[in-house]
Amino acid sequence: xxxxRRTPWTLTENDVTPKSMYLSRRRLMAxxxxxxxxxxxxxxxxxxxxxxxxxxxxFTKTDYFPxxxxxxxxxxxxxxxxxxxxxxxxxPARSSGRLTTKPWTVAVExxxxxxxxxxxxxxxxxxxxxxRIYRLRxxxxxxxxxxxxxxxxxxxxxSFNPTSDAKYVAFETYLNRDEMPGVRWPVLxxxxxxxxxxxxxxxPLAFLAVGLYGDVLPNQNGAPLRLVVPxxxxxxSIKSIVRIRFESEQPPTSWNKSAAREYGFxxxxxxxxxxPRWSQASERxxxxxxxxxxRDTDMxxxxxxxxxxxxxxxxxxxxx
Numbered sequence: 332x333x334x335x336r337r338t339p340w341t342l343t344e345n346d347v348t349p350k351s352m353y354l355s356r357r358r359l360m361a362x363x364x365x366x367x368x369x370x371x372x373x374x375x376x377x378x379x380x381x382x383x384x385x386x387x388x389x390f391t392k393t394d395y396f397p398x399x400x401x402x403x404x405x406x407x408x409x410x411x412x413x414x415x416x417x418x419x420x421x422x423p424a425r426s427s428g429r430l431t432t433k434p435w436t437v438a439v440e441x442x443x444x445x446x447x448x449x450x451x452x453x454x455x456x457x458x459x460x461x462x463r464i465y466r467l468r469x470x471x472x473x474x475x476x477x478x479x480x481x482x483x484x485x486x487x488x489x490s491f492n493p494t495s496d497a498k499y500v501a502f503e504t505y506l507n508r509d510e511m512p513g514v515r516w517p518v519l520x521x522x523x524x525x526x527x528x529x530x531x532x533x534x535p536l537a538f539l540a541v542g543l544y545g546d547v548l549p550n551q552n553g554a555p556l557r558l559v560v561p562x563x564x565x566x567x568s569i570k571s572i573v574r575i576r577f578e579s580e581q582p583p584t585s586w587n588k589s590a591a592r593e594y595g596f597x598x599x600x601x602x603x604x605x606x607p608r609w610s611q612a613s614e615r616x617x618x619x620x621x622x623x624x625x626r627d628t629d630m631x632x633x634x635x636x637x638x639x640x641x642x643x644x645x646x647x648x649x650x651x
Contacts, residue, residue, distance in 0.1 A: 595651030
């Protein structure tokens, strides 16, 4: 007899988001209805039929879910880190309206059989979107639970047939000094870059998001394409991606170059490894009903059962 055990992120019927919560934002990117090339590879097990918000984004609800209440959409879209638009948490929502998101292209380079510059609609199949409810945990010790809409990163990467030399994948954020006031100051070495090991990038939990709460991504949340790596601190989930490179060596990453002692390449959520300036043992829950609402930080952000094997034998304090 087959016994199916519920994983910590499995969605139950009681956890389904009310439709009314999807209708709080109504911006629609009309071109997202266009068909793209089919993404390659298997998809997560569906936990329900295809659903459609009034925005026009169609998606399948899948069974990736962390414990916790959804963060109000106003907090998700109003409290952000996106330093290209300023270092304050409200700066991105205030300053990102000028960001040009259509048309959008992504350059694919490096150790792959298929490279070039691709329109967003040819990179992501908008007819096969999924919703996954993931916790976003930031290195500043705050967290949100967000219903993301997108596609598995592994499917997109597989469509380019990476070669055996591809040990890592690097990502680069859009850079436009006229549209992004924050890049006028040397907060980081622009453009913003991030990277993953290939086994991390092809893990079933790694996700490319094009929407949240059933709508297209707002500019301040990384429109029109961002990475979501739920077991890592939020700065690994790079926004507004314009370049993907398959590399044989570990790529340099923006925060690691800026302050290696504080921001490691791996940056897995780990309550036992403090930031040099504050504890990571607990986190403030944004939108949790109280300014002081906190919860204990979970190892790997609650996804340890799924991802701990990626780091077997590694010293997770040294390899932060």
